[in-house]
Amino acid sequence: MVINSKTLNKELKKGLYLVSTPIGNLGDITLRAIEILKKSDFILCEDTRVSKNLFKRYEIKSKLISNHKFNEKRNLLKIIELLKKDLIISLVSDAGTPSISDPGAILVKKCEESNIPIIPIPGPSAVSSAVAISGFSEKFFFYGFFPEKLKTLNEDLKNLSNLNYSIVFFVSPKKINRVIQSLKENFSGRKIVICREMTKLYEEFIRTDVDKIQTFDEKLKGELTVVISEKNINKKISQKLSESDKININKMINKLSIKEIVNLISSNNKVSKKEIYNYCLNVKNEN
Numbered sequence: 001m002v003i004n005s006k007t008l009n010k011e012l013k014k015g016l017y018l019v020s021t022p023i024g025n026l027g028d029i030t031l032r033a034i035e036i037l038k039k040s041d042f043i044l045c046e047d048t049r050v051s052k053n054l055f056k057r058y059e060i061k062s063k064l065i066s067n068h069k070f071n072e073k074r075n076l077l078k079i080i081e082l083l084k085k086d087l088i089i090s091l092v093s094d095a096g097t098p099s100i101s102d103p104g105a106i107l108v109k110k111c112e113e114s115n116i117p118i119i120p121i122p123g124p125s126a127v128s129s130a131v132a133i134s135g136f137s138e139k140f141f142f143y144g145f146f147p148e149k150l151k152t153l154n155e156d157l158k159n160l161s162n163l164n165y166s167i168v169f170f171v172s173p174k175k176i177n178r179v180i181q182s183l184k185e186n187f188s189g190r191k192i193v194i195c196r197e198m199t200k201l202y203e204e205f206i207r208t209d210v211d212k213i214q215t216f217d218e219k220l221k222g223e224l225t226v227v228i229s230e231k232n233i234n235k236k237i238s239q240k241l242s243e244s245d246k247i248n249i250n251k252m253i254n255k256l257s258i259k260e261i262v263n264l265i266s267s268n269n270k271v272s273k274k275e276i277y278n279y280c281l282n283v284k285n286e287n
Helices: 031-039 048-057 072-083 105-113 126-134 150-160 176-186 243-252 258-266 273-286
Strands: 015-019 042-045 063-066 088-092 118-121 140-145 166-171 191-196 204-209 224-228
Touching (some): 015 031, 015 105, 031 088, 031 118, 042 048, 042 072, 048 063, 072 105, 105 118, 126 166, 126 191, 140 150, 150 176, 243 258, 243 273, 258 273
Parallel strands (some): 015 088, 042 063, 042 088
Antiparallel strands (some): 166 224, 191 204, 191 224
């Protein structure tokens, strides 16, 4: 694919660009992201082997620097020196937006301390995509990846269970079965959506109750994005019978069955069927 740079900005601000890349489908990249990557003096990659597949498709030939969690501290001063030479350097992760549950946060902090411009190039996000399709509250808390230690995990989940927001996690396929029991213990009664291979050929969305989650095949592949609903999604708000409802029930009690009355009244408001049923019984007995 060839991008006509004449239609895009000719002059780019010097600094660090945080460029969002596809989370699966290579077609999910913006024209601006391609432009920035093509005009970068260097591109910092979480895994150059993964990034090369994307760059080959869009004819991006900028110089690459490997920058992952095992070497980013060692690379830090070298990259800052390059940025101080008024170069354009882009940071990409294997998928999505860099520096969020990916390498880059310490570089961003150092750039801020060194007064080096930091420019975000928005694009695909597994977090926003998962929340959007979940149907849960738009107010959400992003946790990131689960910790290695089970004790720390349980402590964190216990604290998170007190939040009445949707909660988003990243989980590797190797760890999902290890955390299922912890999820059940801390989020019983809530809904859950497990998103697998989003935007890819075998994309899958598993929607169920937290209490009903089943273990996964050990051969499961692809990083998972998990969304747990807000606290009250399964709880029906119960109102009291209004005076008008009581009057209507008294009028219908000898004409319709109690079951018919319960279904009719409950369909028009949020009064529990149990409360309607008990009131009908009382009226019936009084008659």
